[in-house]
Amino acid sequence: xxxxxxxxxxxxxxxxxxxxxxxxxxxxxxxxxxxxxxxxxxxxxxxxxxxxxxxxxxxxxxxxxxxxxxxxxxxxxxxxxxxxxxxxxxxxxxxxxxxxxxxxxxxxxxxxxxxxxxxxxxxxxxxxxxxxxxxxxxxxxxxxxxxxxxxxxxxxxxxxxxx
Amino acid sequence: xxxxxxxxxxxxxxxxxxxxxxxxxxxxxxxxxxxxxxxxxxxxxxxxxxxxxxxxxxxxxxxxxxxxxxxxxxxxxxxxxxxxxxxxxxxxxxxxxxxxxxxxxxxxxxxxxxxxxxxxxxxxxxxxxxxxxxxxxxxxxxxxxxxxxxxxxxxxxxxxxxx
DNA sequence: TCATTTCACTTGCACCCCGCAAGTGATCCT
DNA sequence: AGGATCACTTGCGGGGTGCAAGTGAAATGA
Numbered sequence: 001x002x003x004x005x006x007x008x009x010x011x012x013x014x015x016x017x018x019x020x021x022x023x024x025x026x027x028x029x030x031x032x033x034x035x036x037x038x039x040x041x042x043x044x045x046x047x048x049x050x051x052x053x054x055x056x057x058x059x060x061x062x063x064x065x066x067x068x069x070x071x072x073x074x075x076x077x078x079x080x081x082x083x084x085x086x087x088x089x090x091x092x093x094x095x096x097x098x099x100x101x102x103x104x105x106x107x108x109x110x111x112x113x114x115x116x117x118x119x120x121x122x123x124x125x126x127x128x129x130x131x132x133x134x135x136x137x138x139x140x141x142x143x144x145x146x147x148x149x150x151x152x153x154x155x156x157x158x159x160x161x162x163x
Numbered sequence: 164x165x166x167x168x169x170x171x172x173x174x175x176x177x178x179x180x181x182x183x184x185x186x187x188x189x190x191x192x193x194x195x196x197x198x199x200x201x202x203x204x205x206x207x208x209x210x211x212x213x214x215x216x217x218x219x220x221x222x223x224x225x226x227x228x229x230x231x232x233x234x235x236x237x238x239x240x241x242x243x244x245x246x247x248x249x250x251x252x253x254x255x256x257x258x259x260x261x262x263x264x265x266x267x268x269x270x271x272x273x274x275x276x277x278x279x280x281x282x283x284x285x286x287x288x289x290x291x292x293x294x295x296x297x298x299x300x301x302x303x304x305x306x307x308x309x310x311x312x313x314x315x316x317x318x319x320x321x322x323x324x325x326x
Numbered sequence: 327t328c329a330t331t332t333c334a335c336t337t338g339c340a341c342c343c344c345g346c347a348a349g350t351g352a353t354c355c356t
Numbered sequence: 357a358g359g360a361t362c363a364c365t366t367g368c369g370g371g372g373t374g375c376a377a378g379t380g381a382a383a384t385g386a
Contacts, residue, residue, distance in 0.1 A: 011213055012274025015260060015264050016213060017267050018267035019192065025182055032176075041333080043333065049174050050174055050179060052374095054335070055373085056372090056373065058334075059372095079381085079382060080382045081333070098262075101178050105177045108177070111175025111176070209363095214345090215345095216345050217363085218344085221364055241353080242354085243352065243353045244361095327386095331384070332381105333381085334381095335381105336377100337377080341373085341374085342374095344370090345368105345370090345371100347368090350363100351363095351364090352362085354360080
């Protein structure tokens with residue numbers, strides 16, 4: 001029951017409580033990567049092309065673990081490797097991500113293919129069911145094709161260097 | 164077409180693009196307050212009990228305007244007052260907020276009344292329709308009762324003073 | 327065996343943004 | 357006219373973020 005949730009609550013509103021965990025730039029992207037791309041390791045996230053810093057990534061993974069959204073287990077064949085995996089609570093975010101996806105696809109010009117968007121809009125239940133099935137069975141083939149360039153040297157995204 | 168969207172895009176994924184605007188602690192809470200509570204003014208948000216700082220609030224309102232999620236219009240009867248209102252793009256976030264609400268209500272122990280949660284879970288379409296109806300007609304009676312204490316002096320929420 | 331590579335981080339640094347208290351200017355109320 | 361209200365802004369200190377570089381353990385290759 002997520003009992004660990006820290007001391008202070010801003011308010012009792014579920015939306016507010018959800019945003020205490022998820023209200024930042026990265027958490028939902030990590031969940032998305034675990035859910036629909038086949039990502040499982042630290043390296044996978046680093047190279048995801050979004051450009052998250054390694055220390056921030058480490059912090060987020062820690063936090064998501066503490067909140068019970070993901071688990072980490074060392075891989076049997078390679079003790080260096082940690083496999084991250086969504087929990088039931090984590091996979092439960094599928095509808096949120098779906099709606100967020102549909103919203104952005106409608107109101108921003110994204111690179112999302114129309115056919116995919118239309119399919120998602122018409123058959124949301126089936127999509128969620130498929131996501132859960134893949135989660136249960138450990139199927140990690142990407143549901144949505146990863147961005148064509150799994151950026152090997154992700155460009156820095158800074159405002160403007162002062163000097 | 165949200166053309167103003169700034170120069171750099173982290174990735175083409177709609178979820179990532181959505182989080183560029185909404186991926187922080189406050190933006191979605193402001194949208195929620197406009198959507199289901201009757202909030203319209205700067206003061207309303209300040210007293211919402213979540214404890215947002217006034218400078219941060221001003222910044223968020225600016226950003227949400229720039230992104231086309233809200234508009235601001237001076238009230239006719241009182242020129243000091245600015246009325247904020249959701250745009251079509253803003254009201255389009257209703258399903259996202261609904262799913263986020265349901266997720267938190269299921270996986271965290273929130274103060275949400277079970278009957279309300281159950282009703283939301285069983286009749287999501289009707290709820291969204293009602294939210295849109297209220298938005299169209301300018302009906303600002305709170306859809307969900309505001310937290311009993313519209314905190315007059317919101318407590319500071321700091322980690323723990325060092326000393 | 328032993329160097330090299332890979333992996334999952336950590337450390338140090340500069341900068342930016344946040345939370346907070348206080349202030350500002352315009353507008354309303356009396 | 358004087359005070360209250362509103363929507364902010366400013367100044368300050370601390371914490372979080374982005375980035376480059378480093379660390380230690382485990383795998384890989386010669």
